[in-house]
Amino acid sequence: MSLTTLAYFLLAMNGAIADEWSLMGSFGFLGIAFGLAALPKKFGFLLLAIGGALLTIYAFHVSAWVFFTLNLIYFVESMRSWFKK
16 A cells, blocks of 8 residues: 555656546556455455446546446446445
8 A cells, every 4th residue: 555655646746647537547447456456355346346437437538438338348347246246
């Protein structure tokens, strides 16, 4: 967690995270990364679903329709796996 916080601080200082949309997209990637790390547990699927939802919103905002569709499918499947587990 401390390395993640340091990485976000450095990205913000360098201007890589310039607005709330890029922050939301990065939190989506972070949710997927932490979800994959915790995957055998039920909350791993929840983190994957949250990350997928954030990336779906981000892809819609930047009009990346291919990624919007893929992230929407990813979100639905993660939610299905979470409910099933």
